[in-house]
Amino acid sequence: MVVRSVVIIGGGSEIGIAIAEAFAGDRVIGAGLTATDHPAYADFVVADASTSDGADAIIQHAGAVDVLVLAAAAQPVAAAVDTTDAQWHAAIANTLDAAFYPARAALRVLPPGGSIVAVTSVNGFLAAPGLPGYAAAKSGVDGLVRQLALEYGPRGIRVNAVAPGMIGATGLERVTEGYPLGRTGTAREVADAVEFLASERASFVTGVVLPVDGGLSIASPAAFLRPDLRARFLPG
Template sequence: MMSQFATYPSLAGRRVFITGGASGIGAALVAAFATQGAVVGHVDLAAEAAATLAQAVVATGQPAPWFRALDVTDTAALQAAIADFAATAGGLDVLINNVANDSRHDPLAVDEAGWRSLMAVNLDCGFFATQAALRLMPAGGSIINFSSINALLGPAGMPAYVAAKSAIVGLTRALARQYGPQGVRVNCILPGWVVTDRQLALWLTPEAEAAWMEQVALKERILPADVANLALFMAADDSRMITGQSLVIDGGRV
């Protein structure tokens, strides 16, 4: 329950935009920021899941999040959504580049179109969302990118995803250096194997989870809410002097 954890007064009224917010970690982010009293907007392809999430947020006594169904690889639509949310909310304080596609793929079977498609969702949209946000974000703003511990571990079977998530770490550092003088912080979260419905449906078998538990220091599942709690801290004024950093949340795997 979120009530067990910290409340951040500085997040009340903050305008927060999240990509891929309808399910998994994204849905946990939307719910967590709404609980803090932030004004939350998000985009996703899954309009039905977003509607269910909105109902859950409203049931907690918070306003329904702003939402637009779109493909984040459509740069014009993504940047327009960010601008429209900011216009509705009266500004933009926090951007969270969460959306990703961790589909497994054989490097010998990936053609040019497939490679570019994976880059578009795992890297490019984060850059172009940030570009739009930087035009709107005041001093004190926070951009939170999502990478993965796979950028550090380099597992087989997903080279495009690993490449994109590695690039996000470098992008975070470069943008933090460039926009620090304007008072904007840019950081990166690298989750381990977070237990979401997608992971349970596709890859997190009992055998795979048992192997994971052998490799971590904390023998518990990492939940979407755990990741959201870290994002809350990184968006709040409590972390005001942290920028250009890659924060791992993986139970002690790496």
């Protein structure tokens, strides 16, 4: 078995740790603003990936990089007119900048067969109230994924993303009604999709933003708002 060097940006989050666990058997290095001693990590770098210097330091510390996972994000909640400059810049910096700078640094050392996988969100292509900065940043990551996949495919480097729906929510029955599978997701389900896209099983897949959303993004709102349509497939 080939042991890959996997770097996870945003490694201290619930999803980041689940991704680290999904790469068990590989050399997994986490990076984030605060340290974690989770046993899934061989090493953890405290650095700000939203800056060029911080991202370069992470990749230099890792040495060889075979897989880069971009899982950092900030989600300030406010209507557009109430969004402060600080909230806007936090969303862009901690989501989009924290994807671009590590990707740029890693692309200098990723070998043919290397892979980048970003964790974006259905909010990048489905609107929800109060998330202007987060939605713009996640949409930007989606565009970045396609751009890098096009430019670096000839070098044998694949770039993809997963776009989770709501993860880990409990006690929100009205929310889960909007999901065809009837529930929200788990961090491990996101992690498994990330590991798949980084693996040889997805060797001919690049430039893809894969929804991991229980079918949320395929459902017409009418299916849930109109009682006659709801009755066709929802139990009860």
